Amino acid sequence: MSQNSVHPTPLSESDSHTITTRAARTRFAPSPTGFQHIGGYRTALFSWLLARHTGGQFLLRIEDTDTARTVPGAVDAVIEGFKWLGLEIDEGPEVGGPYGPYFQTQRRDLYLNYAEQLIKSGHAYRCFCTPERLQQVRDQQRANGEPPRYDRLCRRLTQGEIATRLKDGMSYVVRLASPTSGKTVVKDILRGEITFDNASLDDAVLLKSNGYPTYHLASVIDDHLMKITHVVRAEEWIPSAPLHVITYTALGWEPPIFAHVPDVLSAQGGKKLSKRFGAIPLLGYRDRGYLPWAIVNYMALLGWSFDDKSNVLSREQLIEAFDLDRVGVAPARYDEERLLWFNGYYIRQLSSEELLERSLPFMERPEAEGGLPDVVARPIDRELATKVLHLEQERMKTLAEAPGMTSFFFVNTLSYEPQTLIAKNMDAERTLNGLKRAHEVLVTLKGWEAPDMEARLRELVAELGLKPVQLFTSLRVAVTGRTVSPPLFETMEVLGRRTSMARIEQAIAALGAHAS
RNA sequence: GCCCCCAUCGUCUAGCGGCCUAGGACAUCACCCUUUCAAGGUGGAGAUCACGGGUUCGAAUCCCGUUGGGGGUACCA
Numbered sequence: 001m002s003q004n005s006v007h008p009t010p011l012s013e014s015d016s017h018t019i020t021t022r023a024a025r026t027r028f029a030p031s032p033t034g035f036q037h038i039g040g041y042r043t044a045l046f047s048w049l050l051a052r053h054t055g056g057q058f059l060l061r062i063e064d065t066d067t068a069r070t071v072p073g074a075v076d077a078v079i080e081g082f083k084w085l086g087l088e089i090d091e092g093p094e095v096g097g098p099y100g101p102y103f104q105t106q107r108r109d110l111y112l113n114y115a116e117q118l119i120k121s122g123h124a125y126r127c128f129c130t131p132e133r134l135q136q137v138r139d140q141q142r143a144n145g146e147p148p149r150y151d152r153l154c155r156r157l158t159q160g161e162i163a164t165r166l167k168d169g170m171s172y173v174v175r176l177a178s179p180t181s182g183k184t185v186v187k188d189i190l191r192g193e194i195t196f197d198n199a200s201l202d203d204a205v206l207l208k209s210n211g212y213p214t215y216h217l218a219s220v221i222d223d224h225l226m227k228i229t230h231v232v233r234a235e236e237w238i239p240s241a242p243l244h245v246i247t248y249t250a251l252g253w254e255p256p257i258f259a260h261v262p263d264v265l266s267a268q269g270g271k272k273l274s275k276r277f278g279a280i281p282l283l284g285y286r287d288r289g290y291l292p293w294a295i296v297n298y299m300a301l302l303g304w305s306f307d308d309k310s311n312v313l314s315r316e317q318l319i320e321a322f323d324l325d326r327v328g329v330a331p332a333r334y335d336e337e338r339l340l341w342f343n344g345y346y347i348r349q350l351s352s353e354e355l356l357e358r359s360l361p362f363m364e365r366p367e368a369e370g371g372l373p374d375v376v377a378r379p380i381d382r383e384l385a386t387k388v389l390h391l392e393q394e395r396m397k398t399l400a401e402a403p404g405m406t407s408f409f410f411v412n413t414l415s416y417e418p419q420t421l422i423a424k425n426m427d428a429e430r431t432l433n434g435l436k437r438a439h440e441v442l443v444t445l446k447g448w449e450a451p452d453m454e455a456r457l458r459e460l461v462a463e464l465g466l467k468p469v470q471l472f473t474s475l476r477v478a479v480t481g482r483t484v485s486p487p488l489f490e491t492m493e494v495l496g497r498r499t500s501m502a503r504i505e506q507a508i509a510a511l512g513a514h515a516s
Numbered sequence: 517g518c519c520c521c522c523a524u525c526g527u528c529u530a531g532c533g534g535c536c537u538a539g540g541a542c543a544u545c546a547c548c549c550u551u552u553c554a555a556g557g558u559g560g561a562g563a564u565c566a567c568g569g570g571u572u573c574g575a576a577u578c579c580c581g582u583u584g585g586g587g588g589u590a591c592c593a
Contacts (some may be wrong), residue, residue, distance in 0.1 A: 031593045066592050131591070138590095147518040148589065173591050191521075200519055208591040215593050239520055239588040262522075263586075268583055301528065301541085308530035309540045328529080331586065335527050340543045348555075401541045423552095454551090461551090472551035484553045 060092030289400030
């Protein structure tokens, strides 16, 4: 088997069925050269969902063969990201597994052996060309309007010439001997069959001169050895997919099923989401107060849909419903508004305890990092926080908003413009009077419960011939220091009698001074 | 340049030849609820299904072309 074209069979109905029903082993194989963002995790999510849906396994493999670009901490961050999202990894670094190691740098001998095997079988060859010559060739080709490709100089070397160079200690790479005629078909479960003219293929480097494999070799070998059934990866891999198919075949292996999923585009423009174009690392969302499942739910619907109306999906529902067949092929744009909506929705679903546990870290961080004012003692009173959070729950879009929204419950002194005490269609005098009368009414109250306050204060509103807004606005500002707050009476109840009354008194004083 | 992928409301999408005078969600607007803001409810606006040719009794749905966007073109993944 050498330079023949590959003749695949079309994807039939039954193929497509068995393809998604048998237990799938999938993998996410990032290179630790940076920090993964929503785009990468979305691809990983599809992989994970396929594995879970079919009762298979999801593995994590670190493609760290580009040692120069490896970034410290990137591996830990990826794993941390999966943990945070709640997507378990069945095999990989940390958890191990029967097909390890899961770092490609620890599998060098494997790649070397297979490269050797490919050379022996004539599917690959040593190339002694220098980078300079390669560059020169490409420049020339470009100048001639030809597609830049390796000119296969070393493919024509005789055994003797090769031996001489080896003896001279010349460094070399190993290249794939791509077929030069015929066609190679890549079967993609999402896109059907993609046909490539072999004449347009390049003799890709499989093994670098430093002995490390390139993606093209390493991923093929690992995916096969790790028994990966479905390769779910970004669409940027489509152009090199024929090389992979050829390599599988050359090694005598059956290629896995490919699913090239579309990119996630940046919010601003039609560019692929990336650090350069508006992407933030996944864990950045955790720091910004996002709930992991809100992210997962949002990501799942970026390029995949269940039907014409499903929107909010639980973990169980998602796993049950997910199918590769329903993954779209058109790139989707990242939409922060929609993500925020999901986040707000899931925050509203939280129990009091969960809301507390999730919000506390945000409230307790230093003021400079967005936490409550530093004058508020840590740890924060959990009982108070629970009540307060309950009041703000349906208003929060992110957990990071908690400190800002609730600070007036925790501080001793409020600071606001006395002017804001005066409601629309009110004046200072009537406002002052209203506050004084409200104070009188509240003082006489036996208990300190919202329904009571509301009943008595509404009577007062009627007595003063005012509209509820006219009085309640003043009280709101007096008690919270802001014009926007949770419902007034519940707020006062949580705030407590002493604090509420003191604040109303302060407002009266402030307004008195302001008016005079 | 060459190769490849893609194309339905602003955004995510449903649609896989007749159920479409194109459905849902986010965003947006109005109204209701209402002590503010939210949440919730109701309703509206918003897509000549990129364009042009076919095929067909019939096309958003199939085919071809055009345009537009994206990706690849490394001893990076």
